[in-house]
Amino acid sequence: MASDPVSTFTILYFAAASTYTNKSSELLPAPLPLRSLFSTLESRYPNITAKVLKSCAVTINLEYVDIDFDSDGNRASDGASKYKDGVVIQVGDEVGIIPPVSSG
Secondary structure (H helix, E strand, O other): OOOOHHHEEEEEEOHHHHHHHOOOEEEEEOOEEHHHHHHHHHHHOOOHHHHOHHHOEEEEOOEEEOEEEOOOOOEEEOOOOOOOOOOEEOOOOEEEEEOOOOOO
């Protein structure tokens, strides 16, 4: 059964994240607490946290979100961003997963 676009957000995968998921984008159910994003992705793509997400930047609607790992090793909002720990990814939002890039 396909997701209803009315109750989803778009997640965009770049570089290594796209390679790992074998997708450039997908729709995920919304609303979703930001603090649950990586556990949700981990359940869909086992080991993605250790192999890709741990070093990624995240954007919501083209704005970077400051996130860190908590004492349990889970990715969580660091509270320093305008996106506090209680932020919820809303229906229609666009989330980007952006691995580090190098230039030469």
